[in-house]
Amino acid sequence: MRFKQFILATGLRLLTLCCVCAAAAAVGAKAESNQVFGRILAAIPKEVDANGEIPLGDFVADAQLMATQAVNLGRAEIALVSAGSLKSNGFNAKIYPHDVRYDEILALHPHGTDLITMKLTAQQLKYVLEQQFVGCGGQNQQRILQVSSGFSFSWKGNRGPCAKIWDIKLTHMDLSHSPPIPSGVVDVIAVGGVVLNPNRTYNVTVSEFLAKGGDNFTILKDGLKPTLGVSDIDAVASYLENFKFPKPSYDPNEANLNMPRIIQLPPP
Numbered sequence: 086m087r088f089k090q091f092i093l094a095t096g097l098r099l100l101t102l103c104c105v106c107a108a109a110a111a112v113g114a115k116a117e118s119n120q121v122f123g124r125i126l127a128a129i130p131k132e133v134d135a136n137g138e139i140p141l142g143d144f145v146a147d148a149q150l151m152a153t154q155a156v157n158l159g160r161a162e163i164a165l166v167s168a169g170s171l172k173s174n175g176f177n178a179k180i181y182p183h184d185v186r187y188d189e190i191l192a193l194h195p196h197g198t199d200l201i202t203m204k205l206t207a208q209q210l211k212y213v214l215e216q217q218f219v220g221c222g223g224q225n226q227q228r229i230l231q232v233s234s235g236f237s238f239s240w241k242g243n244r245g246p247c248a249k250i251w252d253i254k255l256t257h258m259d260l261s262h263s264p265p266i267p268s269g270v271v272d273v274i275a276v277g278g279v280v281l282n283p284n285r286t287y288n289v290t291v292s293e294f295l296a297k298g299g300d301n302f303t304i305l306k307d308g309l310k311p312t313l314g315v316s317d318i319d320a321v322a323s324y325l326e327n328f329k330f331p332k333p334s335y336d337p338n339e340a341n342l343n344m345p346r347i348i349q350l351p352p353p
Contacts, residue, residue: 120187153312165289
């Protein structure tokens with residue numbers, strides 16, 4: 086009988102302890118969801134413009150570039166982001182400046198995925214951009230990739246499959262500064278649809294999903310020397326730390342963000 090009473094009493098104490106732990110975990114989770122990572126001066130919306138560019142996509146691409154610029158994480162020069170990976174409607178608020186919290190970051194990337202930095206030749210890079218459009222390399226719908234600061238391309242909608250990309254340029258940017266600063270001269274990669282130095286290589290960051298050929302970007306499976314980086318969630322959180330009060334807030338209209346980055350050219 087005493088043994089049964091001991092078991093019962095022990096069980097009640099364990100149950101009480103579990104309830105206390107669960108309550109503490111709930112408080113911790115709430116605190117984490119309310120944690121401030123950075124401040125923005127205006128909305129960063131998900132709306133796409135006529136060129137295919139999305140302000141939220143620019144922001145995430147910059148975050149992923151900064152997160153993989155270190156030597157041990159791939160020394161990235163360019164980041165490419167699938168518009169489909171942006172799961173929220175952006176960072177929006179009723180009053181600005183606005184402190185971006187963890188739950189907003191998690192809503193943007195609810196599943197989380199690792200970043201991969203790989204080497205692509207200039208010719209491969211152009212083909213990646215061509216695969217944004219229907220009919221090139223098995224692409225079945227238009228999927229404009231969002232690109233990081235310093236990288237830009239123009240395209241012509243009236244041209245045939247695998248021939249829409251017109252100009253490609255890269256200015257190396259150091260995103261550890263706020264606002265970002267150029268760290269090199271302008272590299273003209275393609276002019277008039279022609280790649281100038283096809284065998285030159287670039288370090289390009291994409292999600293693990295894209296690296297495996299997701300969204301029909303099959304050429305990315307041929308990237309060399311893949312380097313595993315941080316998660317997309319951690320990339321955004323770390324990037325926002327650059328804009329945490331009392332540091333200057335993130336301004337989506339800052340000239341040094343180099344927008345627009347994507348331009349649709351008129352025919353012919």
